[in-house]
Amino acid sequence: MKFLVCISLVPDTTTKISFVDNDTKFNNDKVQWILNPYDEWYALVRALELKEANGGTVTVINVGPAANDQVIRKALAIGADDAIRVDGADDLDSFGVATNIAAVAKDGGYDIILLGKETISYNGSNIGGMLAELLDQPFVSLATKLEVSGNTATASREIEGGKETLEVNTPFVLSAAKGMAEQRIPNMKGIMSAKSKPLKVVPAVSAPAYTSVVKYELPPAKAAVKLVSPDNVEELVTLLHNEAKAI
Amino acid sequence: MSVLFLVESVNGQVKKNSFEAASYASKVAAQLGTEAIGVALGTVENSALAELGEYGATKVLHVTDASLDAFDSGVYASVVAQVAQSAGANVVVISQTSLGKAVAPRLSVKLQAGVVPGAVALPDTSNGFVVKKGAFSGKAFAYVKVDTDVKIVGLVPNAFGAIKGSGAATVENATANIPASGVKVLEVSRATGDTLPLPEAELVVSAGRGMKGPENWGIIEDLANVLGATTACSRPVADVGWRPHHEHVGQTGVAIRPDLYIAIGISGAIQHLAGVNQSKVIVVINKDPEAPFFKAADYGIVGDAFEVVPKLTEALKKFKAAQ
Numbered sequence: 256m257k258f259l260v261c262i263s264l265v266p267d268t269t270t271k272i273s274f275v276d277n278d279t280k281f282n283n284d285k286v287q288w289i290l291n292p293y294d295e296w297y298a299l300v301r302a303l304e305l306k307e308a309n310g311g312t313v314t315v316i317n318v319g320p321a322a323n324d325q326v327i328r329k330a331l332a333i334g335a336d337d338a339i340r341v342d343g344a345d346d347l348d349s350f351g352v353a354t355n356i357a358a359v360a361k362d363g364g365y366d367i368i369l370l371g372k373e374t375i376s377y378n379g380s381n382i383g384g385m386l387a388e389l390l391d392q393p394f395v396s397l398a399t400k401l402e403v404s405g406n407t408a409t410a411s412r413e414i415e416g417g418k419e420t421l422e423v424n425t426p427f428v429l430s431a432a433k434g435m436a437e438q439r440i441p442n443m444k445g446i447m448s449a450k451s452k453p454l455k456v457v458p459a460v461s462a463p464a465y466t467s468v469v470k471y472e473l474p475p476a477k478a479a480v481k482l483v484s485p486d487n488v489e490e491l492v493t494l495l496h497n498e499a500k501a502i
Numbered sequence: 503m504s505v506l507f508l509v510e511s512v513n514g515q516v517k518k519n520s521f522e523a524a525s526y527a528s529k530v531a532a533q534l535g536t537e538a539i540g541v542a543l544g545t546v547e548n549s550a551l552a553e554l555g556e557y558g559a560t561k562v563l564h565v566t567d568a569s570l571d572a573f574d575s576g577v578y579a580s581v582v583a584q585v586a587q588s589a590g591a592n593v594v595v596i597s598q599t600s601l602g603k604a605v606a607p608r609l610s611v612k613l614q615a616g617v618v619p620g621a622v623a624l625p626d627t628s629n630g631f632v633v634k635k636g637a638f639s640g641k642a643f644a645y646v647k648v649d650t651d652v653k654i655v656g657l658v659p660n661a662f663g664a665i666k667g668s669g670a671a672t673v674e675n676a677t678a679n680i681p682a683s684g685v686k687v688l689e690v691s692r693a694t695g696d697t698l699p700l701p702e703a704e705l706v707v708s709a710g711r712g713m714k715g716p717e718n719w720g721i722i723e724d725l726a727n728v729l730g731a732t733t734a735c736s737r738p739v740a741d742v743g744w745r746p747h748h749e750h751v752g753q754t755g756v757a758i759r760p761d762l763y764i765a766i767g768i769s770g771a772i773q774h775l776a777g778v779n780q781s782k783v784i785v786v787i788n789k790d791p792e793a794p795f796f797k798a799a800d801y802g803i804v805g806d807a808f809e810v811v812p813k814l815t816e817a818l819k820k821f822k823a824a825q
Contacts, residue, residue: 268753268773272641292754349617350610372603375639375753375776379619380598384575384607393684394575396604399747409688413748414600415517416699417692419573423685433740433755434747465616469632470645474779480786480796485805488814491785492821494801501762501783502705502729502821 256311256403256425258302259363260335261356261370261382263291264319264326268375274471281376281471288326293371295330296438297431302369303334304436305403312336314365318343318355324454331449332441338452343459349377353385354462360390366425367408372397372432383430393427399434505531506591508582509542509554509562510601512692516542516550518702519597519657521557521664526624526657527595528558533627534593539563540671541585543578544570548673555671557664563589563676573601574683579608584678586613591652593625598656599701606656615652622661622759622780625653639753639776659702660759697732700751705731706760706781708751709739710774712767712788712807716744721811722766728818734758736768752777767807770795787811 266272267287275282290299302313315330317323318341327338341355360368368390373380380396387394395401399418400411406425411418413432441449483491495502507527510517520540527538540554540562551562563585570581582605586594594609596602598620610617620635622643631653637644648654697703707726713719719733726733733749740750751758753776763781767788768774775798778784786799789806796802803810 266638268776272638274642296754349607353607353611376637377644378636378639378757380603381607381610381617381619384579384604385611387575388579388608388611394604394608395685396575397600412600414690414692415701417690419687419691420689421685421687427684433750465610465614465648465650466618467647467649468644469647471637472634472643472645474641474643477798477800480799480802482796482802482804485803485810485813488803488810489817489820491801491803491814492817495762495783495785496821499762499783499800502818 256305256309256366257364258306258311258313259360259365259368260294260299260302260313260315261368262294262299262315262317262327262330263374264288264317264323265291265374265376268292272473278471279469290326290329291371291374293373293375293431295333297433297435298369298371299330299333299335300436300439301401301431302367305401309403314339316341316356316359318347318352318459319345327454328449329441331452331454332445333439334445336452338454340454340456341459342456348464348466349379349381350385350465351462353382353389355459356382357386357389358460359457360386366406368428370430372430380430383428387428390428393423395421395423395427395429397432398429399432401429401435503534503536504589504591505534505536505538505593505595506586506589507538507540507559507595508597508602508605509540509546509551510597510599511542511544511546511550514545514547514550516546516554518664518698519599519659521554522659522662523595523597523657524554524557524559525665526662529624530593530595533624537561539589541565541582543581544568551673552670555669556666558667559671562671562673564673565676565678567680569680569683572683572687574685575604575608576684577681578605579612580681581678582609583612585676586652594652594654596654596656598658602656606654610654613652614650615654616648616650617654617656618646618648619656621655621657625655636780640757640779641776658759660704697726697730700732700734700749700756700758703732703758704761705729706734706758706762707731707764707766708734708736708768709766710736710768711738718808719745721808721815725764725811725815725818728815728822736774765795766811768795769793770798
């Protein structure tokens with residue numbers, strides 16, 4: 256079974272977010288880039304588990320500049336067999352990224368394309384659905400469980416206040432959420448072997464930009480916390496009712 | 503020309519977020535000088551659909567085919583695209599729910615329409631179509647310009663609010679070609695209970711490692727019950743299995759923006775704050791005065807949760823009784 260896992264690069268979760276050029280660009284200075292946790296912890300690891308159980312290959316794909324290669328190799332260190340980087344600009348919109356992944360996937364014969372439910376940077380949750388539509392495949396979103404038997408898969412997905420269980424035939428696209436798998440830390444053997452695993456660079460295809468970010472903004476600073484004595488919780492109730500109007 | 507919004511239903515009833523979508527769509531329609539039209543799929547009671555008129559919809563187009571009761575993103579996107587085209591929609595509003603997040607991107611490709619996922623405010627239509635959305639998991643906002651003829655807005659639940667007025671929407675049956683489903687839904691299970699699921703909840707009571715063990719969650723549930731709030735937890739608590747994963751709020755869990763978020767025994771790591779800092783009011787109860795969460799809070803109590811929480815529950819009971 257051939258798996259394709261889409262991986263995105265995002266600022267480390269502890270990054271203090273700031274902007275430059277009149278708040279039109281993310282401030283890259285001193286930012287540590289990591290694999291998007293949803294892509295790495297859930298989509299990639301589950302693909303590896305299924306490959307280990309049933310055989311096959313796991314290819315990772317990223318759309319971005321050459322500077323991404325170092326982080327892409329981490330996915331190889333965790334256990335992916337090979338990587339493809341579409342040599343694209345790093346400011347493509349969702350449709351541009353999806354178009355480029357679809358262009359590679361279209362003739363790749365992948366049985367299952369996995370990705371995280373969203374990136375922790377743009378929080379778009381766009382790529383999976385767009386890919387599925389571009390490739391005319393079923394889309395299983397927000398999946399917390401995936402089992403495969405032959406060309407049939409059973410998946411569970413999060414819905415508000417519950418879950419849905421469904422059956423789907425390959426090929427399909429799946430976005431993974433928490434619960435799908437557990438994070439894997441690459442070991443020394445993985446890190447060493449990652450250096451010699453293939454990382455193919457392919458040129459980007461052009462796609463119209465549907466959207467563009469015109470400005471960023473930080474949330475307004477919070478006023479100082481109002482402390483209430485633990486011996487006077489009634490005051491908190493009064494404040495929540497009269498001042499905050501939250502209850 | 504029209505502003506179309508997707509109506510979601512459960513067991514024949516319109517979901518809360520769809521009333522909010524109707525309110526949002528009607529405001530966008532007013533900005534553009536047109537009308538807000540709902541599109542409902544599958545079995546939904548007509549009386550429930552007419553109620554969307556109270557939130558600003560003039561009309562609801564209802565594709566009644568019972569096969570639409572089972573969800574498939576490909577089928578839904580196809581049907582919504584057909585209705586959008588026949589209604590001449592130039593904006594489509596879709597709530598960012600588990601269903602909406604799967605439909606919006608497919609619809610984007612079908613209609614060659616740019617989509618803004620995670621919208622938190624009305625579009626600025628003074629110069630193009632620019633929508634404010636959450637970014638960096640709650641740490642920032644991005645203003646996204648949509649450059650296509652048709653625009654799709656993915657609206658975050660509880661970001662805009664349902665605004666009730668008067669009026670009734672006319673409900674019309676609509677037809678569409680329904681393609682074969684790409685998936686076979688085997689089972690749908692929803693927790694039964696009175697509280698709203700986390701992404702829709704207006705009041706949330708959340709607790710963390712400070713609770714010392716899962717056996718101590720009784721006081722958290724008591725507090726949530728008296729408020730009618732939904733319970734949540736921090737990541738470490740879900741990771742060790744004290745609480746189910748679906749309760750985990752934060753950067754890698756569920757991002758929420760309730761009216762009131764009460765955090766108990768949670769230190770407030772940056773990843774946790776990212777998922778909750780758009781809550782309208784934050785209350786922090788922690789015995790460590792240096793807990794970073796206090797910097798993000800509106801109200802705080804420095805004290806032992808095991809003493810403070812039961813007292814707060816009692817005080818709220820008295821307050822509720824006096825209301």
